[in-house]
Amino acid sequence: MAKSRNNLLGVGGQRKKLSRAEQQGAGPARNDDRKAAEDKKQELVRKMRERAAAAAEAAPAQDAPADS
Template sequence: MTDSKNINNPVGQGGGQRKRQSRAERQNNGPHRNLDRRGAAEQKAELVRKMREKARAAEEAAQTDDGSAQS
């Protein structure tokens, strides 16, 4: 009788042709995902920094416009 077919024991694949995956890797929680998360966090931090700089520049421009209009 053949063994059950699952990711770690695929029928017809033979032994050792596929890397055994841990439960975390099967749930897409492997070490590669940590790198993806770190990269995404860095991108988000960069985007937030740029948005804050733009907002600060716009605020300063509005203040200088107000200051010149009042005098």
């Protein structure tokens, strides 16, 4: 059994040359992840606002005294 069985450095050809931004984790994939996260956040905020608006509309109707 080889000594460094878990060390696969160099297996599979040469590694891609990374730009400075990609080395720091700011590559194109990160930009896509940020966009997806922002979209999810906007959708969540929209849902929360809709629920709050529905609750605000329902609350005065329940609190108002009924004229009998």
